[in-house]
Amino acid sequence: MTAEAVIVTMTPPSLPDWVFPPPQGFVAEDLDHLPDLPAHTELIDGSLVFVSPQRHFHQMVIRRLCNALDEFVPTGHAVAQEMTIKLGPRQRPEPDIIILGPNATITSGVTCFDAADVVLVVEVVSIESELRDRFRKPALYAEAGIPHFWRIEEINEKPAVFVYELDPATKSYVPAGVCHDWLKRTVPFDIDIDLSTLYMPGTR
Template sequence: MTAEAVIVKMTPPSLPSWAVPPPEGFVAEDLDHIPDLPAHTELIDGSLVLVSPQRHFHHTVIFRLHVALEDFVPPGHEVVQEMSVKLAPKQRPMPDLMIVGPHAVIGGEVTLFQASDVILAVEVVSPDSQVRDRDRKPVLYAEAGIPHFWLIEEDNGKPTVFVFERNPVTKSYEAAGTYHERLKVTVPFDLDIDLTKLYQARTR
């Protein structure tokens, strides 16, 4: 009896629809209709950006800053987390935090905000998103008219907040201050936050 070779044909797993972008790239509205799209996916320059798992520093600073901001936002304003903003047809990033004004539409069916809704955008820098957070996103936010931007960096295990304000003439951000221990500003509204409480690693 002779042995016969058995050829097994391996069928590659089918790719999800979002893995193959259209020739012209995705547009902002596509994110609401693409099936099985990973959570927290952003759209930058027509390309999908998948968010890596958060580090403890990133998660904790965002959560505690959200709570702290709630004590200072004026009536009619809202602190928003894990929501995206449409800046342009092919730009729909998801800031780590946003503050939207009283003209923003709030409701259970809302999946994104418009750039004109946003008073402040906040990004906490992560190792996988350094270029986007430091370079690309600030440009997009400023071009879309968002008046205030904060960039938060980890410095020796503590948060440092870099505050920027939009120059309406150049349509770009200008540095307005760097804060290490306490964030005390008067725009976009009066607030005073103890930054040392935003992240305190547990010690044994």
């Protein structure tokens, strides 16, 4: 008997459309229609940006800060977590926290908000996203006219809040202080938060 060679042909799996971006890049509306996009996909400069798994510090600070801000936001305002903002045709980033003003349209089916409706954006810096969180995304938020931006960094296993306000003449953010122990502000509304309550090593 002679052994016959057996040739097995493998059909490569089909790839989703978003693996191959269009020549002009994606637009903001594409995030609502591209099938099987990973959760929390952002659009920055026409390119899709995918999010790595969150560290415990990142997840804990976001959750607890949202709860704390709920106690201070004025009537008509709202706190939103991990929702995208349409800043322009090719820009739709997803901040960690958004404070919406009273003119925002909030329905069960909304998938993003307009920059004009946003009062404050908060980014909790992660290792894989630190360049975007520190530089590119704040520049986009400022260009879109969002008046307040906070960047939260982990320093010595504690959250530090870097506060910025928009200079309307330059459409760029100017530093307004760094909060290490207490986040005490009068704009965009009165806020008084003990930062040690947001994260302590070993807590759940």
